[in-house]
Amino acid sequence: MNKITRVGIAGTGLIGKGLALEIEKQRELKLSKVLTRRDISTMSDYPFQVVLTNSTDDFIENCDLIVECSGDVIYGTEVIDKVIKASIPVITMNAELQVTTGSYFANRGFITEAEGDxxxxxxxxxxxxxxxxxxxxxxxxxxxxxxxxxxxxxxxxxxxxxxxxxxxxxxxxxxxxxxxxxxxxxxxxxxxxxxxxxxxxxxxxxxxxxxxxxxxxxxxxxxxxxxxxxxxxxxxxxxxxxxxxxxxxxxxxxxxxxxxxxxxxxNYHLCHLEIMKTIKRVINGGGVLLNNGENPTVSVAAIAKRTLKPGEKIEKGIGSFQVRGEAVKIAENNGHVPIGLLVDAVMKREVAEGEIITFYDVELPESLALRAWYDTVGKKAVNI
Structure with missing residues (x-):
């Protein structure tokens, strides 16, 4: 009953910073490490500088449970992969990651989306x-x-x-x-x-x-x-x-x-303030609240906002001015590219405004996220 759970946070944005403030107020929790890609020497405004780390290994070694809220599909997938391999439970507030690679991890360890979003x-x-x-x-x-x-x-x-x-x-x-x-x-x-x-x-x-x-x-x-x-x-x-x-x-x-x-x-959702409920749920053996499931049937395809030309680069699909995402039935949209995978992508063929981007149309860099998609969904939904 008196065990202190060491909680780590991956991400230092609005959600991660707000969650850190709340964890520090909990007697049964300890904010152990906060993983960031930022230069720590420039983060004088962060309230708990002693826990900041750029090392994923350091992060994992000092945590009993982690909350991933980086908002980044590619990076978050790499972090979670290492955490899952270390048999540490993962809580996310990262729906973008969940619908792209969450099923890959649901087959391999404990991962749940948090209450709040x-x-x-x-x-x-x-x-x-x-x-x-x-x-x-x-x-x-x-x-x-x-x-x-x-x-x-x-x-x-x-x-x-x-x-x-x-x-x-x-x-x-x-x-x-x-x-x-x-x-x-x-x-x-x-x-x-x-x-x-x-x-x-x-x-x-x-x-x-x-x-x-x-x-x-x-x-x-x-x-x-x-x-x-x-x-x-x-x-x-x-x-x-x-x-x-x-x-x-x-x-x-x-x-x-x-x-x-x-x-x-x-009539509300309070994001990082509600994550605390999921942390305590997991600690007390409450199980998964929500994840993308082991056999997803719905994906989020990338739709061109305007005509995209061969050679054009898409630095990040989610939140860009080139594409937007639409929920689609996987079985009826063979070959579609999940918008979460459109990172540093280069168009190979022209795609007209309003059309779905497929794997025929774009060149994607190699990543764990791409392999994870193929492993859990692509075998059924991508025929290229």
Whole structure:
């Protein structure tokens, strides 16, 4: 009961720094190491300089559990691979990594996404509503704004205003982030998607939108992951579900409406502040909250925002002004390139605006992330 768990954090951005502040307040936890690629001598603003390290080996040797929140698919995959090989449990707040290489690790060790970002919050809400006897039909994400091809001037303005990296700001705005999040939920909770790119209805009435989406889920015969564009709704998540008809009168009394569909809303997600719940869950043997599963059925393809020419370089697909991501059914999109793998990529063929980039179209540098994708998904989904 008195054991102190040494927690390491990979990443020193908004999430990693905020989490470090919270861990330091916990008596049963010790912030042991923080892994960063930055020059430590320039990080005088970091609150716990003594724990900073550039060495992955040093990081692993001093941790009982790690939280990966670098926001980088390629780098994060390399770090997690070493941590998993050392039999150390991994918590991520990195949905981008989970939908790209998470299944590779789900087959090899303990990895779970954290509560706090929308996927983890939906997984936690799922556990709650199922315990109450509900049958989930819609796993819903709430988005306040969407612009598929934002301009760089606006993105720089909001990046500076909010203190969030330019690429992250862009991926939030063009929908890539929410598509990634819902693909992860679909894979992790055994759901699916209704259509490639998601239906994404616009409505500030979540009950109404939930009912429409629940009807579609019933038509398809399986739960679906979706998002609703709702500028006036809170920044949270919801589940629309059915219940035993014998509970109809009670649910009406509890102000849940007439049924047959009931929408349960969590009206917040507090990112790094909620990671603490997952850390304690793992320490106490609570098991995986959510990961990409061992056999994913949904991926996030890269869609050209404009015509891409041979020889053009894509430094990083997620959050770029060249491509955006859309959740797609793996079985129906043979050869698509997951947007998380588009790093230092060079176009080999022209791809028109709105088209999916395939492995025929682009040259990708060798990486563990690329090999991991082929190992878990590519054997079924890539025929090149």
């Amino acid at each position: 929308q996927p983890g919050c939906l997984a936690s809400l799922h556990e709650n509503v199922v315990e109450m006897g509900f049958k989930p039909l819609v796993y819903g994400n709430i988005k306040g704004f969407l612009k598929l091809d934002p301009n760089i001037e606006d993105m720089k303005y909001f990046s500076k205003k909010n203190g969030v990296r330019l690429d992250m700001t862009t991926s939030f705005t063009d929908g890539t982030k929410v598509q990634i999040e819902q693909a992860l939920v679909a894979n992790g909770l055994g759901a699916g998607i209704a259509v490639d790119g998601l239906l994404a209805p616009s409505s500030n009435d979540l009950n109404e939108a939930g009912e429409v989406l629940a009807e579609e889920a019933n038509r398809l015969g399986h739960p679906i992951c979706e998002f609703v564009l709702a500028p006036k709704a809170p920044p949270g998540v919801f589940i629309t579900a059915e219940h035993d008809t014998r509970q109809k009168d009670a649910l009406r009394y509890y102000k849940m409406g007439e049924g047959p569909y009931y929408t349960i809303l969590q």
